[in-house]
Amino acid sequence: MTNTGDLALATRGLRKSYGSHVALAGLDLSVPRGTVYGFLGPNGAGKTTTMRLLTGLIHPDAGSIELLGLPFGRGDRHRLYDVGALIESPSFYPFLSARQNLRELATNGAPVGAGRIEELLELTGLRDRAKDAVSTYSLGMKQRLGIAAALLSDPTLLLLDEPANGLDPAGIVAMRETLRHLAAIGKTVFVSSHLLAEVQQMADVVGIIAAGRLVREGLMQELLNAEGIVRVRVGLDEVAGAAAALAALTASGGVTSSTAEPGWISVRVRPDQSGEVNRVLAGAGIWATALETGNDLEMLFLELTGGAQAAGGEGTFFGMAGSRADPGAPGTTGTTGTGAAA
Amino acid sequence: MSLFLSGLRKLVRRRASWVTLALLAGLLSLIVIAVGATSNRPGASAMERAAILSLVTFPGAYDQILGFILGLGGLFAVIYGAAIAGSEWTWGTLKNAVARGQSRSRYTLLTFASVAAAIAIGLVITFVIGVIAALVGAGLAGVSTSGLTDTAAMGRLPEQFARGWLAIVEEGALGFTIATLARSQLAGIGAGIGLYFGESFAGIFLPDIVKYLPFNVANASLATQAADGGMGGGAQLASLDANLALALVVVWLIGSLLVAAVFTERAEITG
Numbered sequence: 001m002t003n004t005g006d007l008a009l010a011t012r013g014l015r016k017s018y019g020s021h022v023a024l025a026g027l028d029l030s031v032p033r034g035t036v037y038g039f040l041g042p043n044g045a046g047k048t049t050t051m052r053l054l055t056g057l058i059h060p061d062a063g064s065i066e067l068l069g070l071p072f073g074r075g076d077r078h079r080l081y082d083v084g085a086l087i088e089s090p091s092f093y094p095f096l097s098a099r100q101n102l103r104e105l106a107t108n109g110a111p112v113g114a115g116r117i118e119e120l121l122e123l124t125g126l127r128d129r130a131k132d133a134v135s136t137y138s139l140g141m142k143q144r145l146g147i148a149a150a151l152l153s154d155p156t157l158l159l160l161d162e163p164a165n166g167l168d169p170a171g172i173v174a175m176r177e178t179l180r181h182l183a184a185i186g187k188t189v190f191v192s193s194h195l196l197a198e199v200q201q202m203a204d205v206v207g208i209i210a211a212g213r214l215v216r217e218g219l220m221q222e223l224l225n226a227e228g229i230v231r232v233r234v235g236l237d238e239v240a241g242a243a244a245a246l247a248a249l250t251a252s253g254g255v256t257s258s259t260a261e262p263g264w265i266s267v268r269v270r271p272d273q274s275g276e277v278n279r280v281l282a283g284a285g286i287w288a289t290a291l292e293t294g295n296d297l298e299m300l301f302l303e304l305t306g307g308a309q310a311a312g313g314e315g316t317f318f319g320m321a322g323s324r325a326d327p328g329a330p331g332t333t334g335t336t337g338t339g340a341a342a
Numbered sequence: 343m344s345l346f347l348s349g350l351r352k353l354v355r356r357r358a359s360w361v362t363l364a365l366l367a368g369l370l371s372l373i374v375i376a377v378g379a380t381s382n383r384p385g386a387s388a389m390e391r392a393a394i395l396s397l398v399t400f401p402g403a404y405d406q407i408l409g410f411i412l413g414l415g416g417l418f419a420v421i422y423g424a425a426i427a428g429s430e431w432t433w434g435t436l437k438n439a440v441a442r443g444q445s446r447s448r449y450t451l452l453t454f455a456s457v458a459a460a461i462a463i464g465l466v467i468t469f470v471i472g473v474i475a476a477l478v479g480a481g482l483a484g485v486s487t488s489g490l491t492d493t494a495a496m497g498r499l500p501e502q503f504a505r506g507w508l509a510i511v512e513e514g515a516l517g518f519t520i521a522t523l524a525r526s527q528l529a530g531i532g533a534g535i536g537l538y539f540g541e542s543f544a545g546i547f548l549p550d551i552v553k554y555l556p557f558n559v560a561n562a563s564l565a566t567q568a569a570d571g572g573m574g575g576g577a578q579l580a581s582l583d584a585n586l587a588l589a590l591v592v593v594w595l596i597g598s599l600l601v602a603a604v605f606t607e608r609a610e611i612t613g
């Protein structure tokens with residue numbers, strides 16, 4: 001590995017199979033220090049498997065891991081003293097209270113400062129219920145306790161596996177603020193999610209994993225501003241004219257007309273150029289009857305999850321992305337959420 | 343040390359601990375008091391009466407009570423050991439400890455050490471309750487309790503306790519290890535009970551082999567008069583020297599803990 005000193009977490013060629021099932025097929029992650037890194041991927045992509053490998057719960061078949069600049073292998077459990085983790089579902093003794101669970105957990109690993117447990121109970125909003133047995137907690141309360149447990153030893157690197165699961169909207173906002181705050185004071189937060197919107201709202205850096213491989217990694221802001229697609233719908237007899245006019249806006253091959261949905265044309269441009277698309281069409285005397293935009297990240301993620309999340313809605317965003325999207329079923333994916341019809 | 347104490351705190355707060363204790367002490371008290379209350383029923387032969395009353399007549403009652411606790415305690419210990427080890431996997435609490443950088447084998451062994459300590463505490467409490475119950479039974483039966491302070495019998499108690507504790511701890515370790523291998527509370531308890539009865543069943547056909555197996559050596563190591571064929575005691579097979587049996591108990595104990603530790607050390611924790 002080279003130049004990983006400024007990385008809080010790095011993996012190279014990480015592979016892991018469960019029996020014959022390949023869960024990770026060579027994962028290369030680079031998580032810069034002091035950032036919130038959104039580890040985004042559909043269900044079954046390998047997020048939890050990655051988290052387990054990073055905490056020594058399981059061991060890689062191949063590849064290497066660096067935690068906080070140092071190699072992490074079988075004999076390196078002490079490296080985890082600087083790491084806090086919440087992996088898969090929060091796990092506690094159901095007959096103990098929140099406070100007791102944290103206290104007993106603190107007898108393992110790095111020392112826990114005096115007063116830390118009370119501080120965390122306060123932070124996660126559990127203080128009023130801290131005396132009740134965890135078996136009486138709701139899923140969201142257990143999740144909060146899981147986050148508190150991950151923060152127990154004030155870790156330099158925080159690994160959170162879908163921490164928003166089961167949290168109410170207020171809880172999600174509070175968690176997001178906590179994670180942003182931690183990054184602001186120099187901690188690194190590696191947080192997984194299967195929801196783009198969630199990651200989009202808190203991550204500085206995003207890595208998208210699908211089928212055990214990293215398919216995109218980069219600064220959130222850059223990915224959001226990257227080239228996307230604008231889709232317009234015109235009259236059937238105007239398709240050829242519109243395509244010719246729009247070709248000026250983009251590189252060659254950037255304009256495609258959908259065969260599955262006649263009348264729809266897509267143009268590869270930055271999302272903020274949708275007005276431009278409209279103007280060019282109008283200049284050619286063609287009026288779009290509908291217009292949709294989507295940035296690269298949304299489209300990429302929808303492609304990865306598209307088939308699985310098909311809601312059968314009106315939106316047909318995917319039908320047109322023919323060459324890149326799931327070729328299986330054009331027009332069956334749900335609405336994009338941010339794609340706005342004109 | 344803090345991990346051991348933490349383990350003990352968890353056990354003390356756990357209902358399963360108290361249910362196990364209450365069940366054992368309750369059964370013991372019930373039987374002993376019932377014996378005292380019914381011993382005067384008409385029609386019982388003198389021999390029957392003598393046999394029944396030995397349960398509430400000190401100092402012999404000490405042996406009887408201990409024999410009962412150790413006999414039934416073995417089965418309880420298997421279940422208890424399996425419940426404790428299995429729940430670490432079922433609840434994912436082992437995962438938490440490992441992800442914090444705790445040593446897996448250290449965690450496993452110290453968790454068991456706390457089980458062994460809990461067994462010692464339980465043994466003493468049950469014994470005291472048993473003695474009190476026997477005194478009540480003796481009162482009901484009108485038997486003298488002058489043997490209570492028999493120095494010879496009391497002098498034997500520490501060694502009997504130590505042997506009994508080791509035997510039960512070994513049986514607990516067996517359940518503990520089985521549940522670890524099964525990575526599950528329920529499967530561990532089921533398999534532990536199966537093994538307990540399976541062993542005594544197999545003893546009918548293969549006494550020469552089974553006499554070296556864990557539950558049998560546990561019973562053979564006790565060296566109480568009541569141990570063989572005593573009330574509630576697992577039937578003991580072909581006689582095994584008590585000290586040889588004790589050595590085998592230690593072998594089984596260390597062996598099963600080693601298996602549990604090595605398995606945990608190597609396991610993929612995917613719960």
Ligand SMILES: Nc1ncnc2c1ncn2[C@@H]1O[C@H](COP(=O)(O)OP(=O)(O)O)[C@@H](O)[C@H]1O
Nearest residue numbers: 018023041042043044045046047048049050612
């Ligand atoms: N313990 C396991 N045994 C067998 N297969 C597993 C196990 N855990 C996960 N998998 C499989 O590995 C793949 C990745 O799973 P996981 O890492 O849990 O994905 P994610 O957390 O992204 O939803 C999935 O196909 C899943 O079915």
Ligand SMILES: [Mg+2]
Nearest residue numbers: 047048088161
């Ligand atoms: Mg997962």
